[in-house]
Amino acid sequence: MIRKLLLLFLAIFVVSCGSSKKASSSRKSSTSTTVVNKTSKKKTTTKKAFSKANAVVKTAMAYKGTRYKFGGTTRKGMDCSGLTYIAFGKHQVALPRVSYQQATKGKRIKLNTVQKGDLLFFQTNKNRKRINHVGLVVSHKSGDIKFIHSTTSKGVLVSSLSERYWKNAFTEARRIL
Numbered sequence: 551m552i553r554k555l556l557l558l559f560l561a562i563f564v565v566s567c568g569s570s571k572k573a574s575s576s577r578k579s580s581t582s583t584t585v586v587n588k589t590s591k592k593k594t595t596t597k598k599a600f601s602k603a604n605a606v607v608k609t610a611m612a613y614k615g616t617r618y619k620f621g622g623t624t625r626k627g628m629d630c631s632g633l634t635y636i637a638f639g640k641h642q643v644a645l646p647r648v649s650y651q652q653a654t655k656g657k658r659i660k661l662n663t664v665q666k667g668d669l670l671f672f673q674t675n676k677n678r679k680r681i682n683h684v685g686l687v688v689s690h691k692s693g694d695i696k697f698i699h700s701t702t703s704k705g706v707l708v709s710s711l712s713e714r715y716w717k718n719a720f721t722e723a724r725r726i727l
Contacts, residue, residue: 599667602643602727604667606643606727607666607686607687609636609637609640610633610634610686610688610698611688611708613633613700615706616706618702618705623635628700629700630683630685630700631647631649632647633699633700634649635652649681650680652671653669653722658722659723659724661695661720664687665687666687667686667727668686668723668725669684669687669726670685670687670722671683671684671724672684681722685698695712696710697710697711
């Protein structure tokens with residue numbers, strides 16, 4: 551029984567947040583989440599979604615500096631998907647616990663349309679073609695996208711998508727709210 555649990559834990563660890571080198575990137579995308587106002591025919595983002603996105607980011611930022619812990623969801627230790635799971639969950643938005651499953655939620659969006667509260671997904675393991683890392687967009691200004699995530703080496707921190715490692719590992723962006 552203990553051996554089975556150990557094997558299960560090891561299997562989850564292999565597919566969770568990692569910090570390996572470069573992966574391939576496929577950047578196909580579809581539509582962004584916007585609401586068409588019927589009276590003015592303008593595309594506007596709902597205030598409610600914007601407000602919730604701010605709240606989710608604020609929750610995630612409260613964990614900045616927390617050490618990395620595989621499977622962690624507390625201030626004692628946090629992994630990347632645990633961070634997004636907790637940040638969205640505190641605001642009544644249910645997400646799966648694992649990054650590759652989170653990548654099936656919401657709507658896929660173009661990278662140049664990301665905004666605060668969107669999720670960025672990465673493939674950091676060059677030997678596996680599977681999403682294994684997630685980050686939460688905290689800002690998108692003048693083409694520079696900053697996101698909060700948890701790495702095995704530095705814990706919860708804010709990084710830029712313009713960093714070569716993250717740019718090369720990026721696979722897709724999704725809007726949950």
